[in-house]
Amino acid sequence: MDWLLYAGADPVHKILLMLIAIVLFVVLMGIILFVVDRPRNPSRWFVGFGFTGAALLLLLLGLVYPAIRTIINSFMNRNSTEFVGLDNYIVAFTEPRFLVVLGNTALWVLVAPLAATFLGLVYAYLVDKSRFEALAKGLVFLPMAISMVGASIIWKFVYEFKPAGVNQTGLLNQFIVWLGGEPQQFLIGRPLNTFLIMVVFVWIQAGFAMTLLSASIKAIPDDIVEAARLDGVSGFGMFWRITIPSIRPALVVVLTTIAMTTLKTFDIVRTMTAGQYGTSIVALEFYDQRFRQNEAGLSAALAVLLFVIVVPVIIYNVRQQRLSEDVR
Amino acid sequence: MTIRMASKRRAVALAATGASLALVLTACADTNDGGGGDGGGGGEATQATIDCAAFDEFGDLDGTEVSVYTTIVEPEAETQTASYKPFEDCTGVTINYEGSREMEAQLPVRVQAGNPPDIAILPQPGLLQTLVNDYDAVLPAPEQVEANVDEGWAPEWKEYGTVDGTFYAAPLGSNVKSYVWYSPSMFADAGYEVPTTWDELTELTATIAEGNEGATRPWCAGIESGDATGWPGTDWIEDVVLRTAGPDVYDQWYTHEIPFNDPQIVDAFDTAGEILKNPDYVNGGLGGVDSIATATWTDAGYPILDGNCWMHRAANFYQTQWPEGTEVGPDGDVYAFYLPAQTADEKPTLVAGEFIGAFTDRPEVQAFQTYLSSADWANAKAQATPAGGWVSANNGLDPDLLATDFDRLSAEILADPATVARFDASDLMPAAVGTDSFWSGMVDWFASDQSSQEVTDQIESSWPSN
Numbered sequence: 001m002d003w004l005l006y007a008g009a010d011p012v013h014k015i016l017l018m019l020i021a022i023v024l025f026v027v028l029m030g031i032i033l034f035v036v037d038r039p040r041n042p043s044r045w046f047v048g049f050g051f052t053g054a055a056l057l058l059l060l061l062g063l064v065y066p067a068i069r070t071i072i073n074s075f076m077n078r079n080s081t082e083f084v085g086l087d088n089y090i091v092a093f094t095e096p097r098f099l100v101v102l103g104n105t106a107l108w109v110l111v112a113p114l115a116a117t118f119l120g121l122v123y124a125y126l127v128d129k130s131r132f133e134a135l136a137k138g139l140v141f142l143p144m145a146i147s148m149v150g151a152s153i154i155w156k157f158v159y160e161f162k163p164a165g166v167n168q169t170g171l172l173n174q175f176i177v178w179l180g181g182e183p184q185q186f187l188i189g190r191p192l193n194t195f196l197i198m199v200v201f202v203w204i205q206a207g208f209a210m211t212l213l214s215a216s217i218k219a220i221p222d223d224i225v226e227a228a229r230l231d232g233v234s235g236f237g238m239f240w241r242i243t244i245p246s247i248r249p250a251l252v253v254v255l256t257t258i259a260m261t262t263l264k265t266f267d268i269v270r271t272m273t274a275g276q277y278g279t280s281i282v283a284l285e286f287y288d289q290r291f292r293q294n295e296a297g298l299s300a301a302l303a304v305l306l307f308v309i310v311v312p313v314i315i316y317n318v319r320q321q322r323l324s325e326d327v328r
Numbered sequence: 329m330t331i332r333m334a335s336k337r338r339a340v341a342l343a344a345t346g347a348s349l350a351l352v353l354t355a356c357a358d359t360n361d362g363g364g365g366d367g368g369g370g371g372e373a374t375q376a377t378i379d380c381a382a383f384d385e386f387g388d389l390d391g392t393e394v395s396v397y398t399t400i401v402e403p404e405a406e407t408q409t410a411s412y413k414p415f416e417d418c419t420g421v422t423i424n425y426e427g428s429r430e431m432e433a434q435l436p437v438r439v440q441a442g443n444p445p446d447i448a449i450l451p452q453p454g455l456l457q458t459l460v461n462d463y464d465a466v467l468p469a470p471e472q473v474e475a476n477v478d479e480g481w482a483p484e485w486k487e488y489g490t491v492d493g494t495f496y497a498a499p500l501g502s503n504v505k506s507y508v509w510y511s512p513s514m515f516a517d518a519g520y521e522v523p524t525t526w527d528e529l530t531e532l533t534a535t536i537a538e539g540n541e542g543a544t545r546p547w548c549a550g551i552e553s554g555d556a557t558g559w560p561g562t563d564w565i566e567d568v569v570l571r572t573a574g575p576d577v578y579d580q581w582y583t584h585e586i587p588f589n590d591p592q593i594v595d596a597f598d599t600a601g602e603i604l605k606n607p608d609y610v611n612g613g614l615g616g617v618d619s620i621a622t623a624t625w626t627d628a629g630y631p632i633l634d635g636n637c638w639m640h641r642a643a644n645f646y647q648t649q650w651p652e653g654t655e656v657g658p659d660g661d662v663y664a665f666y667l668p669a670q671t672a673d674e675k676p677t678l679v680a681g682e683f684i685g686a687f688t689d690r691p692e693v694q695a696f697q698t699y700l701s702s703a704d705w706a707n708a709k710a711q712a713t714p715a716g717g718w719v720s721a722n723n724g725l726d727p728d729l730l731a732t733d734f735d736r737l738s739a740e741i742l743a744d745p746a747t748v749a750r751f752d753a754s755d756l757m758p759a760a761v762g763t764d765s766f767w768s769g770m771v772d773w774f775a776s777d778q779s780s781q782e783v784t785d786q787i788e789s790s791w792p793s794n
Binding site: 078079161162183188270274276277291293294 | 432433436437458462463542543554555557558611613614615616618619621622636759760763764768771775776
């Protein structure tokens with residue numbers, strides 16, 4: 001049994017376990033499909049459960065059960081041995097350091113999606129039907145292919161500080177020196193550092209927003225645009241009165257999707273500052289409390305908070321997705 | 329902070345790409361044959377011989393396996409596994425070695441999942457306390473181990489492996505942290521003597537500062553260390569507490585008999601600040617005071633090599649951080665002197681080390697624990713580490729087996745009766761302080777220029793109430 005559960009550092013053992021798991025999966029699915037196919041006139045329930053049963057079971061085990069455990073743990077002490085009521089939540093909402101974390105998270109959710117969507121939208125509108133459209137879109141989309149950690153390391157170099165008189169390694173400080181200024185410590189000062197870290201996120205996500213919104217802009221019926229032209233609408237009026245209202249559902253979907261991504265952000269902050277200098281956000285603080293301080297209760301409370309924040313965004317996002325499908 | 333050293337130490341650069349490829353391949357293949365280490369130290373690893381009779385009482389162990397989980401990864405892992413070879417040859421036990429940088433976070437997870445390793449090399453007493461108090465998972469040390477520790481180690485070392493009167497974990501390696509790295513040739517050219525008292529040190533600092541040019545400063549420091557950022561700063565403070573308030577206050581401090589923001593501690597912060605927060609004294613070749621917070625600890629001493637910095641306080645394991653080709657020695661590129669105390673006769677010394685915790689009590693596990701706590705192992709480890717950078721406070725260790733002069737100096741300090749050794753306080757404090765608020769407090773102290781009082785008040789307020 002131990003051999004099946006734990007591979008340690010032996011690569012051969014790991015690959016064998018993986019193969020066993022794949023074979024198990026294939027065999028199990030084969031049995032299910034075979035059984036569902038057997039009866040002549042199966043009831044709809046039987047077929048439905050046959051096909052979704054395995055997934056539902058895994059969801060229960062992998063999602064519902066841990067979620068309930070987390071909620072229970074958030075009302076318990078640091079090693080989940082006794083109930084402490086709302087203490088963990090009180091700590092999270094009263095201690096200054098956690099207030100900073102919650103404040104940063106709020107900033108992230110408000111600013112980052114708006115900035116990324118705005119940049120993506122303007123860019124998509126500007127390069128639409130231009131000669132270099134494919135190339136221009138490709139350039140902005142490229143950062144999407146870079147992992148968050150990779151992008152963070154790149155930007156960490158951009159913000160890198162070396163004192164005056166020593167060769168600068170940071171791009172930004174090099175420009176400042178060329179312009180005759182003093183090199184700056186970018187990642188230390190609050191609240192600027194949080195915004196500078198958001199730049200990395202926006203740099204990655206703007207491409208995603210641009211791609212989706214560009215497709216929506218192209219889907220605007222030509223007759224509407226023609227009619228507006230005949231009525232004498234042009235330039236900014238066109239953008240504000242025709243484009244935006246036509247793509248509103250897509251805009252909301254993009255905005256909420258990026259907002260959800262924002263709440264999941266952990267790797268950027270961990271790589272850039274590890275949450276130092278007052279830049280920590282809930283997702284990172286949760287990890288720190290759980291795995292570095294062994295504070296099971298507090299970390300569970302933070303996870304529940306994150307969940308509570310993200311649920312309305314998800315609901316709104318799903319409803320808007322349905323709406324945008326109806327429009328089509 | 330031993331761990332950081334073990335987990336974040338940069339690999340000793342390899343002599344050739346072919347060698348590095350071979351190392352990658354051997355690192356991937358789970359082999360246990362310790363070859364000679366390569367790198368700057370020179371010398372060949374020799375296989376130690378030990379007395380196999382010590383393990384007769386555990387019965388026939390041939391063919392059994394023991395799993396070891398640790399933060400010690402390549403390149404140090406190679407010398408670790410090589411030091412187990414004599415035991416494996418004696419008993420026929422196979423040691424399955426698993427090193428991971430994530431070990432500290434993963435070990436409690438594995439313990440909770442009912443899947444602990446047989447043996448864990450714990451990088452700090454704080455982790456041992458967590459495992460004992462929160463999970464009740466570590467088994468008390470067997471008699472033979474306790475006997476070995478009583479024989480080979482000073483009582484305070486045994487105390488670090490003890491929780492609530494029960495002795496759990498034998499010490500393994502040791503580190504000496506009270507060192508100041510410097511360039512002997514720079515000192516000689518300028519006619520400076522190595523200071524032997526704190527006053528001489530401050531005098532020397534002021535003298536050097538008068539000759540500041542450009543980015544050159546007397547001291548350099550850096551406390552950035554990924555998500556452990558801040559720990560080198562705590563070492564500085566601990567060293568100063570030992571020197572300004574004394575060992576007794578130090579003990580009251582980490583046991584929380586006095587509050588963290590006690591005037592004596594604030595005073596120590598201020599004393600450290602006289603050097604570290606004076607823009608005329610820091611941060612040689614790296615920037616201003618706030619650059620201490622952002623400079624990576626692994627490279628913070630490099631300005632010494634460019635002549636931009638004169639002194640860098642760092643532990644003995646900083647020896648392996650110097651770029652390849654840097655000669656460490658009294659006549660080399662860099663060497664270290666003991667961070668002086670108020671008088672030349674006092675020798676308060678900050679130390680750290682790893683400890684051996686066991687989660688199972690099969691005979692082969694107990695036999696291996698016994699081996700690791702013995703002087704035989706310490707000597708085998710010394711012989712398996714030809715490039716140096718390892719030392720132990722085990723008094724059975726033969727200093728002649730150590731690879732470098734500098735390691736022998738560390739061993740000498742550890743063995744010196746005048747030495748008053750005190751363990752790294754942040755490793756002994758509760759995790760909420762020792763691996764969290766004390767670290768971030770140091771960052772704020774440098775980066776946001778918070779006062780000593782503000783920082784210590786903040787750390788005191790984070791001390792767990794129970």
